[in-house]
Amino acid sequence: MFSRSEEDHIKAIHGLLEDAGQASTKDIADRLSTRASSVTDMLKKLAAKGLVRHAPYHGATLTTKGRRHALTLVRKHRLWETFLVQRLGFTWDEVHEVAEQLEHVSSEPLIERLDAYLGHPRFDPHGDPIPDRDGRMPERVTVHLTEAQVGLRHQLVAVKDGSDALLRLLDSKGMTIGRVFTLSARQDFDGSLQLTWRGGGCDLSAQVAAHLLTVPDNP
Amino acid sequence: MFSRSEEDHIKAIHGLLEDAGQASTKDIADRLSTRASSVTDMLKKLAAKGLVRHAPYHGATLTTKGRRHALTLVRKHRLWETFLVQRLGFTWDEVHEVAEQLEHVSSEPLIERLDAYLGHPRFDPHGDPIPDRDGRMPERVTVHLTEAQVGLRHQLVAVKDGSDALLRLLDSKGMTIGRVFTLSARQDFDGSLQLTWRGGGCDLSAQVAAHLLTVPDNP
DNA sequence: GGACATTTTTAGACTTGCCTAAATATTATT
C-alpha cells in the first residue's frame, strides 16, 4: 500500500506534530537523516495521495487519512516493542531499531493476533500508550516526578524523550517502567529525589526526574 | 547489508538448487515473477558481490558466502513460520506470505532470541528442517507416504511442494503435521490410501500421498 | 524597512531495480 519511505515520512510528521505542534521541511529532514529537498519531493507525493496537506514554505500537516495511517504505524511499533521486551526478553533500550523494521511488515491479521497474544496491552514498555485498532489512545493522568508528592506511593509509567544513556541509567538503578516506589524526600537545594521500594531504592537528580512520568499508586 | 531484492534472488537460487540441482535465469525469473533480463542484471550484481557464480547462458550457483546467507534466510523464514503457527495461532496455510516479509527483518539478536523463545525447534510447522545458527540442517529419515508400509503406524512430518489448495485439503481432513496414524489399506487399483487414528481417519488419493513425507512411529 | 541568514523549493543528476525490444547463444527437431 505505502512504501517504506512514505511511511517513514508520515511517522516523522506525526511525531513532530505531537512534539512541537508543527512539522517543517527541515525538521522532517533532520528526523529522517535526509535532505530538505528530498522531503519536499515526498511531501508533494504524499499530498497527491491525500495523506498530507503541504503548504509550500510552511510545513506539513496530516489529513484524516494520514493521521489514521500514522496511528496504525504507532500501534504496530509499540505492540512489537512490547513483544520484544515482554516475550523475547530484550531490554527496553534495545528494541527501538528492531521495532522500526517490524512496524513496516504489512499484515492486518498479524497485528491483531499479536495484540491478542500480548493480552491487548494499553501501554508499551516505555509507558507510551498503544492506539487501538481504530486509532483511539488510552488515557492516563500522569504527574511529572518533579511535581509528585513526597511521602506517597507512585508508579513510574513513562520516560519522556529518553536518550539511550538515560534509559541505561534508569535500568542500572532498577527504575523500570511499572516500578512502584515511595517518594521519601526531595532536597530543596538541588531538587534531587530519594526513592525507596520494597528491597531497594535509589537517588535521582532533578535532571533525570524531569523525564519521568508517574501515576499515584495509593494502596 | 543486502537489499530485499538481492535476498529474494539468493533465496530463489537456493530453492532451485535444492529442488532441481540447477538454477537457470528463466527459472529464477518465474519463481520471482520477474523477467529474465532483470535476473541477468541481478546475477551480475550478486556475482560482483561474491554471493553467486554466474556462468553466462548456463545459470547460477551459490558461493559459500551466498549459500551461508541463503541458509540464514531459510532459518529466519522457518522460525517466523513456527512462531506464527505455534504462538499466534495462524493455520499453516496462512503463514507463508507474512513470513516472507518477516524474514527480511535484519537483527541477529532478534532471531537468536526468537529461536530460544520457541525452544530451539528443529522443524517448522510444514515439517521442514530449520538450519541452526551455523547453517547446519537437522537430519531425519523420511518415507514417502506412497511407499509407507501398510498395517504400521506412521507420523506425518512434512508436505513437499504443497499448494494452498493441498494444504487446505489436508487441514480439512485433519492431516496436520505431527499427526500419528495407522496406514490401514492401500488400493491396488489407484494407489489410494486409508488412514485411521484415535477418534478419526481419512482417505487420500495417490496424488495427495505423493506430497506427504512420514517417519515410522512404532510404539 | 533593508540587508543578511536561514529555510524551502526547483532543477538536474545519480542509483537501484525493473521493463521492452532486439541481438545473440543454446537446445531441439527434422
Added chain:
DNA sequence: AATAATATTTAGGCAAGTCTAAAAATGTCC
C-alpha cells in the same frame, strides 16, 4: 547439419528515491 524454437544477454528507457547546487521565499536584526 541446418533450421526452428527457446533461453539469455545487451541496449536503452522508466519510476522511485535520493543527492547537490542554485534560485526563491521567509524570517531576523539592526
